[in-house]
Each structure stands twice: as C-alpha cells, then as structure tokens.
Amino acid sequence: MNRKKTHFIGRKIYLGLILFLLYAPIGTLIILSFNASKSRAKWGGFTGKWYISLFQDNAIMNALYTTLIIAFVSAIAATVIGTAASIGIHSMKSRARTICMGITNIPMLNADIVTGISLMLLFIACRFTLGFSTILLAHITFNIPYVILSVMPKLRQTNKRTYEAALDLGASPVYAFFKVVFPDILPGVVSGFLMAFTMSLDDFIITHFTKGPGVDTLSTKIYSEVRKGIRPEMYALSTLLFATVILLMILINTSPKEPKSRTKDPSAKQRRLPVRQVIPVALILLIVGGGIFYRVQGTSASNEQVVVYNWGEYLDPEAIELFEKETGIDVVYEEYETNEIMYPKILSHAIAYDVVCPSDYMIQRMIENNLLAEINWDNVPNIKNIDPTYMDQSKSFDPENKYSVPYCFGTVGILYNKTMVDEPIDSWDVLWDEAYKDNILMQDSVRDAFAVALKRRGYSLNSTEVGELTRATNDLIEQKPLVQAYVIDQVRDKMIGNEAAIGVIYSGEAIYTQRENHNLEYVIPKEGSNVWIDSWVIPKNAENKENAEAFINFLCRPDIALMNFEFITYSTPNLEGRKLIEDEEIRNSRIAFPTGEDLKNCETFRFLGDDVDSYYNELWNKVKSS
Structure with missing residues (x-):
C-alpha cells in the first residue's frame, strides 16, 4: 500500500x-x-496602469486587430480555395494526384524564410506596394497547403456511389455536393480552417518580409521591441489574451448538454442557444467589428501623408499627433531595429519612405550609393536651432551638410555599479580585469565591440589595418571568459537589477538606468570612444519630399525637441530645445551633454566599405564562436 x-x-x-x-x-x-x-x-x-495604457495605445491595438483580421480572412479564403483544390485533386488520376500532393507538400517542408523572401520578391517584381494586401495574399498562399492536407483524408473516406446516386435521383451537382459530400468532409474543412487560423495568427517570418509601412501584427510589433525592451503594455495584452483563452476553454468544456427527450419539440431547440455556438459568433463580431472600428478611426480625410521609417520608440507619439493636427498631413510610421535591417529596404526601393533616421556611418554609405535626396533648406528654417558643433561633426559623414539633419547624439561608455566596483573607472582596461569575471556585459554589436578593443590599444575605431584588427580580435577572445553576456539593450535591465557590475552602454540608456538605480555611474574612458549621431534624411525615391521637409522642420522646433528628449532620454543637438529643460541637473549633465574635453579622443563611425564590413563580421564570428 x-x-x-x-x-x-x-x-x-x-x-x-x-x-x-x-x-x-x-x-x-x-x-x-x-x-x-x-x-x-x-x-x-x-499597478493597473498598463492595462489602461494598453487600450489607449493605438499602435498596439491596431496590431492586435490587424493580426486577428488577417488570420480570420486568410483562413476563410484559404479554406475555400484549399477545399476546392482538394476536390479537384481527389478527382484526378492516381499519377496526377501524386504529383499535385507532392507539390502541395513542398511549401510545408520549405523553411518559412524561403517562402517569405520569395513572396516579397514576387510582389516587388509585380510592382505591388507592400502593405496589408500583400500580407493577406502571403498568408492565404501560406495556409492553403494546410487546408488541403486536412481535407484530403476526409475525401478519401467518402463513398463516391452515394454522390452518384444523388445525381441519379435528379439532384444537381452543387446540391448533391452540399447535401451528400460536404457533411462528410466538414470535420476536415473545420480542422483546415482552425489550422490556417492558428498558423496565420502565430506567423512572423512571412509577415516580416511582406509587410509595408504602417502595418504591424502582434508578432512584428513584439519583434520590433525585443532589442529595446518590451513595453509593459505588451505584458498586459498577453495576460488578457491568456485569460481569454482560459475563459473560452472553461465555457466550452462546462456548457450544459441538451437533455435527452423522447418528445420532439422543435421550438424547444430554438429556445436554447448553446454556449458553443455563441462563442464563435461573438469572436467573429469582435474581430470584424473591432477591426472596422480601428480602420475607420485611422482613416483621415486628408490625402497628404508622410511615410516615416525610424528606430523603435525613438519619437514621442504625441509629437506625431501634434504634427498631424497642425499640418493636416497624416504620418505613416514604421520602426526598425538596426541600420542593417533598414538599409536593404531603402536599397531595394520596395517601399517609398519619405523620412528615415539612420546613424552616421550608414548615412555616408547611403550618400555614396546615391540613395538620398538633397534637402531644400528653404523648407527647413528651424535648422537654425541645431548646435553648430553637431552640424560640423556631421561633416565627417555628410561633407557638405546637404543630406542630413542631426536628431539625436550620444556616446558609448562604461556603466558601473559603485557598490560592486572597488574604485572609480576611467579606462577600457577594466573590461579585461579578472576580478570582475562573470560581472561584465558587452555590446552584442560588431562595430561597438571592436571599438572598445581598438580604442583600448590606442587605435582608431575605424581601423582597416589587418594587424590592428587581428590584435583587437585576440583581445576580445581573451576577454570572452570574463563576459557574463553579450547584450544589446538588455544591459539596461541587468544593471538596474544589480545583475552585473560593469556594462558597455549608450549614454541615453545610462541616463534612464541612473533614474532607476542611483548606485550606477557612467564614464567615457580616457582612451576615447564612439560619439554617434542619428540624423533625418530623405530617400531619393520619396514621394512626398515637401511633406518630409515639413516633418523635419517640425522636429527641429525647440518645444518638439524637448518633448522627444524627455520621451527617449537620448541627447538632443537642438541648442534652443536644451535651454528649455527644466531640470538643471539634466540640462548640465555631462552624460547627456558631454564637454569638448570629454570628447577629445572620441570618433564617429565611418562606413569602411562592403569588403571591410565583411572582414569585421568574419572576425566577430570568430570571437563569438571561440
């Protein structure tokens, strides 16, 4: 027992x-x-504020409803097409049927990324504008094989003689199909629909490659936030989705069954509306009604627009609303995570962006490849508010200041916890100190990591010398056992939570971390570092150039520059905007606004050419794989 x-x-x-x-x-x-x-x-x-904020966030709510609408519509379309295709394939001879089923299996066995890129190239070749329609077409294409493979087994189980008997009795082919065949294959059709709906709801790869500006699903929205840290509103949304699923499961599994009765009363059946029937109808009404509401809400009577491509959470949403209200120009806004993700989209001309915000070295690359339009300064009078220091600094990548307007700047330095570090830090050498083994955070970025190693040895962070790069590579390999993790913006949360003693970080992130943890200190090492500038540019294929210049001019206003500085905490080169900062400590902060002495050994990244970039990536892979 x-x-x-x-x-x-x-x-x-x-x-x-x-x-x-x-x-x-x-x-x-x-x-x-x-x-x-x-x-x-x-x-x-x-607090419950994130739930309130969630329903006030149009970007997240639009992403949610776009996800649901695309999943529902694509599943319906794929189910209809897939069911019809199954019937056609089933009626073929054995050899032709085998060939068709083999072709059907290929997309399912293929990697999603291959399908996504192929569809994107097809849409570009056919001159489709990437957006909601291309995502929908891509999802329908992606889902059809799953429906076919769900319906075909049920078709094989049907009795062909029953269908023929119905025809012999005078039924039309359509009537005979829906009365005889369809009830038998209905479980397969429903299974195919649910499979298609689920695959579409969960898809990221196909959506990522076929979406255009201003269109996001939950998967692409979450992905765009991963590198910078997912917003708490996403936690609230996920919690609500989980709670909804649990509630639906409880309702479906506990709904009362109809009692068996010997008397047949048709009106009795009509009086009962089972929960299992109410739930799908409610979901359809929620998806379609909510989607229409948000689509209508987002529609403006104005035909003027400007398509903006910017880093994630790099502009105050209230500034966008204010611009639209003042000018009557609609802003179609899309985010990216890295310069390297942004550049191929501009190069391909697949989407006509009007305003983009690349970093210094990428602007140089875009100028060299003739991808940017010259700015008409008559339309940007507020350029006078930009500190001449940063206009001069911009000449390192835009020699004649013809293509770019500085938006944000900052440095890369060391953030350290004063309770975990014995003495003040002033050198990159501390990142090779064995006393801090497993307490060091490095940037998971090829140029930033090599900048640390190169500047530590007194070399230029734009070095192309094989010997210097080899020594820097060996130093990074030597350092690797001491590193707790290679991270991007996750360094922020780890340092706030006292999970590491030292981390390489961007100055804007350092300001935020100090607000959350007063034991953190930021320093630009004496050997020098990277001073970076992100600037607004206008692609050569922009369709709304004057609107783009109006948008840039608006962002150069002192009050708007202040608004964005307070939202993103990255330093503004807007001299007049800086004067409006009320907090004297921030206004005079050497982290936010370093002095000439702080920057004396600092450099701006330059584009070194595709061959050198490939060599850097090769060396970085060697470091990461060692």
Whole structure:
C-alpha cells in the first residue's frame, strides 16, 4: 500500500513539475503586467496602469486587430480555395494526384524564410506596394497547403456511389455536393480552417518580409521591441489574451448538454442557444467589428501623408499627433531595429519612405550609393536651432551638410555599479580585469565591440589595418571568459537589477538606468570612444519630399525637441530645445551633454566599405564562436 501511495505521490510531483515549467513563464508575465516599474529587474509596486495604457495605445491595438483580421480572412479564403483544390485533386488520376500532393507538400517542408523572401520578391517584381494586401495574399498562399492536407483524408473516406446516386435521383451537382459530400468532409474543412487560423495568427517570418509601412501584427510589433525592451503594455495584452483563452476553454468544456427527450419539440431547440455556438459568433463580431472600428478611426480625410521609417520608440507619439493636427498631413510610421535591417529596404526601393533616421556611418554609405535626396533648406528654417558643433561633426559623414539633419547624439561608455566596483573607472582596461569575471556585459554589436578593443590599444575605431584588427580580435577572445553576456539593450535591465557590475552602454540608456538605480555611474574612458549621431534624411525615391521637409522642420522646433528628449532620454543637438529643460541637473549633465574635453579622443563611425564590413563580421564570428 505504501508503495502505491509513494508511486501516486511521485506522479503528482512529476505532473506538478511539468505544469510549473509550462506556466511559470506565463505567471511571470502576468506579475510583470502589474509592476509599476518599466524595468523587469525592479518591482515598483502594484499597478493597473498598463492595462489602461494598453487600450489607449493605438499602435498596439491596431496590431492586435490587424493580426486577428488577417488570420480570420486568410483562413476563410484559404479554406475555400484549399477545399476546392482538394476536390479537384481527389478527382484526378492516381499519377496526377501524386504529383499535385507532392507539390502541395513542398511549401510545408520549405523553411518559412524561403517562402517569405520569395513572396516579397514576387510582389516587388509585380510592382505591388507592400502593405496589408500583400500580407493577406502571403498568408492565404501560406495556409492553403494546410487546408488541403486536412481535407484530403476526409475525401478519401467518402463513398463516391452515394454522390452518384444523388445525381441519379435528379439532384444537381452543387446540391448533391452540399447535401451528400460536404457533411462528410466538414470535420476536415473545420480542422483546415482552425489550422490556417492558428498558423496565420502565430506567423512572423512571412509577415516580416511582406509587410509595408504602417502595418504591424502582434508578432512584428513584439519583434520590433525585443532589442529595446518590451513595453509593459505588451505584458498586459498577453495576460488578457491568456485569460481569454482560459475563459473560452472553461465555457466550452462546462456548457450544459441538451437533455435527452423522447418528445420532439422543435421550438424547444430554438429556445436554447448553446454556449458553443455563441462563442464563435461573438469572436467573429469582435474581430470584424473591432477591426472596422480601428480602420475607420485611422482613416483621415486628408490625402497628404508622410511615410516615416525610424528606430523603435525613438519619437514621442504625441509629437506625431501634434504634427498631424497642425499640418493636416497624416504620418505613416514604421520602426526598425538596426541600420542593417533598414538599409536593404531603402536599397531595394520596395517601399517609398519619405523620412528615415539612420546613424552616421550608414548615412555616408547611403550618400555614396546615391540613395538620398538633397534637402531644400528653404523648407527647413528651424535648422537654425541645431548646435553648430553637431552640424560640423556631421561633416565627417555628410561633407557638405546637404543630406542630413542631426536628431539625436550620444556616446558609448562604461556603466558601473559603485557598490560592486572597488574604485572609480576611467579606462577600457577594466573590461579585461579578472576580478570582475562573470560581472561584465558587452555590446552584442560588431562595430561597438571592436571599438572598445581598438580604442583600448590606442587605435582608431575605424581601423582597416589587418594587424590592428587581428590584435583587437585576440583581445576580445581573451576577454570572452570574463563576459557574463553579450547584450544589446538588455544591459539596461541587468544593471538596474544589480545583475552585473560593469556594462558597455549608450549614454541615453545610462541616463534612464541612473533614474532607476542611483548606485550606477557612467564614464567615457580616457582612451576615447564612439560619439554617434542619428540624423533625418530623405530617400531619393520619396514621394512626398515637401511633406518630409515639413516633418523635419517640425522636429527641429525647440518645444518638439524637448518633448522627444524627455520621451527617449537620448541627447538632443537642438541648442534652443536644451535651454528649455527644466531640470538643471539634466540640462548640465555631462552624460547627456558631454564637454569638448570629454570628447577629445572620441570618433564617429565611418562606413569602411562592403569588403571591410565583411572582414569585421568574419572576425566577430570568430570571437563569438571561440
């Protein structure tokens, strides 16, 4: 008896462990949705503000409804087309059927990225404008094979003689199909629809390659936020989705069954509307009604627009709303994560962006490849507010200041925890100090990582000398056992949460971390570092150039520059905007606004050519794989 009891307890513990591993991440997400702090590493108290903020965030809500609409419409279309295709394939001879089923299987066995890129190239070749319609077409194409493979087994189980008998009795082919064949294959059709809906709802790769500006699904929205840190509103949304799924499962599995009755009363059946029928109808009404509401809400009577391509969370949404209100020009806004993701889109001319915000070295590359239009300065009178220091600095990548307007600037330096570091830091050497093993965070960026190693040895961070790069590579390999992690913006949360003693970080992130953890200190090492400038440019194929110049001019206004500085915490080169900063400590901060002495050994990244870039990437792969 004891043995059976022990076995029973063991099974319970095992089941409990499995459930814990499955639901602990979801539980963590739910807890974070009620955390007053934006940082995952710090508990700021209980709050429900993220749920309120969620429903006020048009970007997230539009992404949610776009996801649901695309999933629902593409699943319906794929189900109709896939079912019709299944019937056609089923009626073929054995050899032709085998060939068609083999062709159907290829997209399912193929990598999603191949399908996504292929569809993108097809749309570009056919001169389709990437946007909602291309995503929908791509999802329908992607889903059809899943419907075919769900319906075909049911068709094989049908009795062909029953259908022929219905025809012999005078039924039309259509009537005979819906009365005889369709009820038999309905489970397969429903299964195909659900499969298509689920695959579309969960898809990222296909959507990523076929979407255009201003169109986001939840997957692409979340992906765009991963590098900079997912917003708490996303935790709230995920919690609501999880709660909705749980509620639906409870309702479906506990809905009362109709009692068996010997008396047949048709009116009795009409009086009962089972929960299982109400739920799908409610979902359809929610998806379609909500989608129409948000589409109509986002539609403006104005025909004027400007298409903006910018870094994630790099512009205050209220500034966009103010621009639209003042000018009557609609802003179609899209975000990217890295310069390297942005550049191929501009190069391909697949989308006509009007305003883009690349970094210094990428602007140089775009100028060299004739991708930018000269700015008409008569349309940008507010350029007078930009500090001449940064206009001069911009000449390192835009020699005649013809193509770019500085928007934000900053440095790369060392953030350290004064309670975990014995003495003040002033050199890159500390990143090779074995006393801080497993307490060092490095940037997971080829140019930033090599900049650290090169400047430490007194070399230029734009070095192309094989010997210097080889020594820098060896130094990074030597340092690797001391590094806790190679990260991007995750360094922010780790340093706030005291998970590391030292981290390489951007100055704008350093300002934010110091607000959350007063024990953190930022320094530009004495050997020098990277001073970067992100600037607004206008692609050569822009369709709304004057609107783009109006947008840039608007962002150069002192009050708007202040608004954006307070939103993103990255330093503004707008001299008049800086004067409006009320907090004297921030206004005079050497982190936000370093002096000439701080920057004396600093350099701006330059584009070194495709061959040198490839060599840098080769060396970086060697470091990461060692």
